[in-house]
Amino acid sequence: MYRRSKKYQTQVALLAKARAARERKRLEPPGPSDITELPELRRVIExxxxxxxxxxxxxxxxxxxxxxxxxxxxxxxxxxxxxxxWTRILASLRKALPRLRQMH
Structure with a gap:
């Protein structure tokens, strides 16, 4: 078997530690949700x-x-x-408000 250099061995240890931390985080139950309920009226265009x-x-x-x-x-x-x-709303507005001829 090949010998591992000290530099390579520290890199392997760091990767193993990161992998274990990711796995630990994945297995944790999700925390309380900070997402609030959206209001009924979201936007107004006048x-x-x-x-x-x-x-x-x-x-x-x-x-x-x-x-x-x-x-x-x-x-x-x-x-x-x-x-x-939103895109369809803006496209419909554009079509509903046609250009008017400018009078001088």
Missing amino acids: ITDYDFGSPVVHRIELFRSDQIDCYNVTIDGQPWQKRMG
Whole structure:
């Protein structure tokens, strides 16, 4: 059998100690969860449109849903979509608010 150098032997000991610590940590029961319950109303988007003389305000409320990174969406108090992601919400807003021709 080959002899192990002192440097190699210390490296083997350190790796064995790290492996044992990882195994010990894996076998420990998880600690108390610091994650708090998310609020029912997660985000609010308010859009004020001044294009047609008097300001028109639209309120978009994003509520917690049963899926991660998704929202139940209401617009001006009326239900709109269930389980809609942030990207789809922003894309729908972009399509719902078209560009208007600028008058000089």
